[in-house]
Amino acid sequence: MNWRRVSRQASKSNGRSGDRGTSRATTFMSLMIFAVVLAIALPAPAASKQAKPAPGAPPELVGHWGGSPSQCRSWNRKTEGVTSIAPTTYSSCGGLACESQIRSHSRTKSGFSLQMRGTFSGSNWRLSVRIVDSNVIEIGTDGSISTLVRCTEADAVAGIGLSAESDGSLTSAPAAMFSALYALAVPKEACPELTVDEQAVQVALSVARNAYARFLARSSAFRGDISQSVASSERLARSGAAHAVRQDKAVIADFCERVLGAFGERGTLYPNLIKDPRRRA
Secondary structure: OOHHHHHHHHHHHHHHHHHHHHHHHHHHHHHHHHHHHHHHHHOOOOOOOOOOOOOOOOOOOOOEEEEHHHOOHHHHHHHOOOOEEEOOEEOOOOOOOHHEEEEEEOOOOOOEEEEEEEEEOEEEEEEEEEEEOOOOEEEOOOEEEEEEEEEEHHHHHOOOOOOOOOOOOOOOOOHHHHHHHHHHHHHHOOOOOOOEEEEHHHHHHHHHHHHHHHHHHOOOOOOOHHHHHHHHHHHHHHHHHHHHHHHHHHHOOOOHHHHHHHOOOOOOOOOEEEEEOOOOO
């Protein structure tokens, strides 16, 4: 065997292998240098920032909320049974014990977290709110969850002519008395262009007075003067009805038209108590 020839061939082969190894090493080093240069040239990614709490309540929650249609009816005149969220206050009843200041809010995956402070107690607490849709929310406090629906103008319209505490019917004498006095107050307090059939109102009031007197006479717990009690109830109802008309007019855009739905020709409460003289018979 010619060992010199083999040696030369091996030397050439090793030379070629060395060249390939050197080439790979050079390429790898070039990539590493490029990566280092690129990392230096590009700005570092900004650290994720957690949103800071914003003051007050989120606009999405501002409004009046009820747990049922009956709770939302006449929401604009109620102090009980309606949850009211203002830009800086939260209230679930008419007393200060039910009111809290909304210190701040932060957004969560499902809605909002509100940081509260009791107006009366001064204690801090948290209210969790899950947004179901724009008009339905779930609120959670101390493990209790309630579903609430946004009260709208339509709910105020449904309460026209009814006391805020009414169940929606005129089966009780005080409810009937309030509705008749509400109709009587409409032209004076809100709609001077409308007229009231005062004779029909007086008939309705007479029926309500007599029914209330009979109720008191049958009550074993009543010990007062029946006539005085009936008259006192009517005075209170008259003042409350006038105030209710003003409150309804303030939130119902076309109140003077809507009120005819309760007391007009085909009224749902007292038909033909209120008329619009501008309309042809």
